[in-house]
Amino acid sequence: MKPIVAVIGRPNVGKSTFFNRVTKSKNALVDNFPGVTRDRNFGDAVWDDVEFTLVDTGGFSDDDEDVFAGHIRSQIHQAIEDADAVIMILDGKGGISPYDSDLISILRLVKKPVLYAVNKIDGEGHEKYMYDFYSLGIENPYPVSAEHGYGIRDFLDDLIKVLPSSPAGEKDDMVRIAVAGRPNAGKSSLINRILGQERHVVSDIPGTTRDAIDSICRVNGKDYCLIDTAGIRRKGKVSLKLEKFSIIKALRSLDRCDIALIVLDAGKGVTDQDITIAGYAYERGCGCILLLNKWDLIEKDAGTAKRFNEELKNQAKFLNFAPSLTISALTGQRVNKIFGLVEDVYKQFSTRIGTGQLNRIMETALARNEPPMHNGKRLKFYYTTQVSEKPPAFVCFVNFPDAVHFSYKRYLINQLREGTGLTKTPIRLIFRQRTGRIEFGQRKQKEDKRDRKKKKRK
Numbered sequence: 064m065k066p067i068v069a070v071i072g073r074p075n076v077g078k079s080t081f082f083n084r085v086t087k088s089k090n091a092l093v094d095n096f097p098g099v100t101r102d103r104n105f106g107d108a109v110w111d112d113v114e115f116t117l118v119d120t121g122g123f124s125d126d127d128e129d130v131f132a133g134h135i136r137s138q139i140h141q142a143i144e145d146a147d148a149v150i151m152i153l154d155g156k157g158g159i160s161p162y163d164s165d166l167i168s169i170l171r172l173v174k175k176p177v178l179y180a181v182n183k184i185d186g187e188g189h190e191k192y193m194y195d196f197y198s199l200g201i202e203n204p205y206p207v208s209a210e211h212g213y214g215i216r217d218f219l220d221d222l223i224k225v226l227p228s229s230p231a232g233e234k235d236d237m238v239r240i241a242v243a244g245r246p247n248a249g250k251s252s253l254i255n256r257i258l259g260q261e262r263h264v265v266s267d268i269p270g271t272t273r274d275a276i277d278s279i280c281r282v283n284g285k286d287y288c289l290i291d292t293a294g295i296r297r298k299g300k301v302s303l304k305l306e307k308f309s310i311i312k313a314l315r316s317l318d319r320c321d322i323a324l325i326v327l328d329a330g331k332g333v334t335d336q337d338i339t340i341a342g343y344a345y346e347r348g349c350g351c352i353l354l355l356n357k358w359d360l361i362e363k364d365a366g367t368a369k370r371f372n373e374e375l376k377n378q379a380k381f382l383n384f385a386p387s388l389t390i391s392a393l394t395g396q397r398v399n400k401i402f403g404l405v406e407d408v409y410k411q412f413s414t415r416i417g418t419g420q421l422n423r424i425m426e427t428a429l430a431r432n433e434p435p436m437h438n439g440k441r442l443k444f445y446y447t448t449q450v451s452e453k454p455p456a457f458v459c460f461v462n463f464p465d466a467v468h469f470s471y472k473r474y475l476i477n478q479l480r481e482g483t484g485l486t487k488t489p490i491r492l493i494f495r496q497r498t499g500r501i502e503f504g505q506r507k508q509k510e511d512k513r514d515r516k517k518k519k520r521k
Contacts, residue, residue: 065107066116066148067115067147068118068147068148068150068222068226069118069120069142070117071120071139071166072122072151072153072163073160074121076152076153076154076182078119081207082104082119085110085219086106086108086117088106104119106118110223111219111223115147115226118145118146143170147175147227148178149176150177151170151179152182152209153180153181153196153204154182155181155182155192157183158195159198163199164199167199167200176225178222181206182209183208185210185211185213186213238286239288239290240287240289241319241349242292243292243316243343243344244327244328245337247328248328249326253390256393256398257280257289257398257401287402287405290320317343318347321350321453325340325341325352325354326356327354327355328356328357329361329371330360333371338378342379348453348489348491350409350412350488351385352386352405353379355389356392359393359396371389384488386408407487411455412452412453412488412489413453415455418449420483421449421457425447425475425478428474428475431478432474435471438463442462442466446497450493454490457490457492457493458494458495459475459494461494464496467494
């Protein structure tokens with residue numbers, strides 16, 4: 064694994080700005096008021112060809128009015144314990160705080176490299192503000208400006224000198240799983256249950272999770288990246304700027320995931336917003352699994368699960384291919400079955416189908432249900448091929464692409480599902496104008512001949 068570096072400090076000293084600067088990203092949410100960051104946020108960084116993982120943390124404080132203060136302190140202690148090196152950020156403009164002394168007292172007991180960076184020192188003229196920090200008993204504090212980049216190069220030069228060496232990078236073949244849903248549906252609780260630790264702050268207060276938080280877990284010998292996301296509310300109910308950014312990050316997480324776990328609160332039933340969120344995942348081409356959470360709170364009989372699933376399928380007909388599961392993140396009920404479904408969906412999601420097989424399926428489908436007429440001419444389907452996977456996407460060459468009715472397209476997709484066994488993944492079917500002069504039958508004969516040659520070689 065790459066060395067892990069934890070970034071700690073009191074609220075609003077610029078930890079997230081520093082994190083974004085070093086990771087060359089905008090993954091950490093930044094605002095002018097304290098307490099924006101609550102969970103640990105991981106990011107990859109490289110300096111002078113040395114790779115390491117940077118961990119952003121919430122602000123350390125004892126504010127009794129902040130209901131998350133205890134959770135955040137626990138996250139900070141865990142980050143320090145897991146790290147190979149620690150960076151403490153101090154506020155060069157705000158000066159020394161009692162919280163700084165408390166944190167330094169904790170760090171004196173840490174038997175690993177600790178570097179102190181005094182932030183908001185925007186140039187040599189501001190380095191006079193450094194003198195006060197020597198009274199804390201720290202050696203060699205670094206003047207830096209996370210916002211403007213002043214002093215960052217010298218600081219990183221010294222940081223990589225104290226990091227343990229890491230093995231050469233390996234190919235990233237992890238399955239990426241985004242956990243999405245409405246606020247307070249149980250997304251963070253589910254990830255904590257899977258990880259077996261309190262990795263994410265959990266509260267009954269909707270909107271607890273703000274960043275999109277990545278966690279790595281290993282199940283049955285395989286690595287997975289779990290992405291916890293902020294709850295997505297209806298647009299009309301979102302007014303705060305911070306919440307808008309949180310939702311944008313949640314939607315971007317769907318862009319970079321392979322599988323989306325759509326978490327629904329079974330106690331509140333299937334809502335329009337649940338269907339909207341599932342639609343976001345479908346539009347982005349994610350493999351989808353629908354999880355009815357808080358199943359332990361439902362009064363049920365032998366037919367309850369069936370009724371819930373039927374309601375879900377009726378309201379989200381575009382996701383009829385997506386498997387569903389009733390779970391309880393609180394008790395762990397059926398949580399262990401999720402990764403079996405993930406593997407089934409991912410196997411289909413990343414499948415490639417041979418061109419010969421595709422065209423045989425299409426020929427059978429066209430013979431079973433003849434294409435309609437267009438302006439007095441019959442639609443002709445010449446040739447079909449797969450152009451990509453994740454999700455499987457097929458291009459079908461036809462004489463009048465724009466004339467293919469959506470109902471006939473749906474019929475062809477269903478035939479492809481039946482013929483290929485891709486019953487649990489989204490499928491993209493694209494129609495294009497034929498560019499060559501080879502008819503469907505001639506093309507099929509060539510593909511069949513090529514397939515026979517491959518079988519002989521095997």
